[in-house]
Amino acid sequence: MADKNDLFPEIEPYDTGMLKVSDLHSIYYEESGNKNGNPVVFIHGGPGGGTSPRDRRFFDPEAYRIILFDQRGAGQSLPAYELRENTTWDLVADIEKLREHLKIDKWVVFGGSWGSTLGLAYSETHPDKVKAIILRGIFTCRRRELLWFYQDGCSLIYPDKFEAYRDHIPEVERGDLISAYYRRLTGDDEEARLSAAQAWSTWEMTTSRMFVDEELVKKAEKDTWCLQFARIECHYFVNGIFMKTESQLLDDADKLSNIPVTIIQGRYDVVCPVETAWLLHKKLPKADFHIVQDAGHSTKEEGIQSQLIAATEKYKKL
Numbered sequence: 582m583a584d585k586n587d588l589f590p591e592i593e594p595y596d597t598g599m600l601k602v603s604d605l606h607s608i609y610y611e612e613s614g615n616k617n618g619n620p621v622v623f624i625h626g627g628p629g630g631g632t633s634p635r636d637r638r639f640f641d642p643e644a645y646r647i648i649l650f651d652q653r654g655a656g657q658s659l660p661a662y663e664l665r666e667n668t669t670w671d672l673v674a675d676i677e678k679l680r681e682h683l684k685i686d687k688w689v690v691f692g693g694s695w696g697s698t699l700g701l702a703y704s705e706t707h708p709d710k711v712k713a714i715i716l717r718g719i720f721t722c723r724r725r726e727l728l729w730f731y732q733d734g735c736s737l738i739y740p741d742k743f744e745a746y747r748d749h750i751p752e753v754e755r756g757d758l759i760s761a762y763y764r765r766l767t768g769d770d771e772e773a774r775l776s777a778a779q780a781w782s783t784w785e786m787t788t789s790r791m792f793v794d795e796e797l798v799k800k801a802e803k804d805t806w807c808l809q810f811a812r813i814e815c816h817y818f819v820n821g822i823f824m825k826t827e828s829q830l831l832d833d834a835d836k837l838s839n840i841p842v843t844i845i846q847g848r849y850d851v852v853c854p855v856e857t858a859w860l861l862h863k864k865l866p867k868a869d870f871h872i873v874q875d876a877g878h879s880t881k882e883e884g885i886q887s888q889l890i891a892a893t894e895k896y897k898k899l
């Protein structure tokens with residue numbers, strides 16, 4: 582086992598593929614670790630953030646059959662940043678298609694930020710397919726959560742960084758920044774789309790760690806990545822992530838009451854503040870709940886990384 586707070590060594594997939602999930606979309610997936618191990622599905626953030634090789638390293642490769650996939654329009658999935666036929670419930674159905682394609686009966690679900698959102702939506706829809714759930718940086722996309730980060734709240738903690746995000750939008754449109762960005766991210770002007778995507782993504786990448794991580798910020802300058810991240814995030818948010826009510830994921834959390842759950846949350850997570858993790862914990866009192874006192878949002882925070890690995894070690898023999 583790796584030291585408590587060290588990632589497992591770098592590994593390469595033993596299998597990769599593209600799974601056709603609709604007339605329009607094919608999703609990239611990969612398997613690494615132990616072919617006969619305990620299956621775990623890694624659900625990436627954003628939405629639109631895609632997976633990275635580092636994501637394989639939260640899991641003991643001798644114990645786990647590690648499955649990563651890029652959600653519709655994200656990462657290596659095609660077509661890139663496509664918004665048609667792209668809803669939370671399409672992604673939930675895709676996870677089931679992938680499970681069946683890989684001939685897996687039940688698996689551990691692991692997700693952070695939007696990955697916690699989609700992990701909750703999937704597990705609440707298919708609780709019988711879930712062995713255990715590991716969630717980090719809890720995000721249920723209630724209006725209050727979206728307004729905090731994209732309109733007025735986090736701006737009080739990062740007024741210096743918020744300025745560039747806000748000032749990308751003309752003053753007359755600043756009353757609803759998410760909608761203003763959405764108009765630009767889905768408009769016909771390619772330059773306007775890209776510059777809006779860079780401004781949106783830079784705001785999020787700059788605030789994801791307690792100390793600014795220049796590697797994350799550089800990600801926001803990558804054309805395809807920032808278009809995937811910003812367009813898909815904004816598309817989901819303007820549509821209330823396609824929920825019936827804004828508190829649906831918290832309201833339905835009791836469907837998970839018989840599943841082992843670990844909740845890991847940074848005290849100084851300014852992207853997805855602690856309140857939502859606290860509300861989820863109140864709905865799932867049997868869940869292991871860890872507030873990491875010296876961490877922000879990112880899995881790159883040492884305390885978050887350490888708790889995530891402790892959780893995967895805890896569930897590896899299920």
Ligand SMILES: CNCC(=O)c1nnc(C(C)(C)C)o1
Pocket residue numbers: 625626627628629630631693694695696720785789852
């Ligand atoms: C509101 N979105 C937060 C989120 O899901 C997220 N933040 N960073 C990421 C990446 C690690 C995928 C860049 O995802």
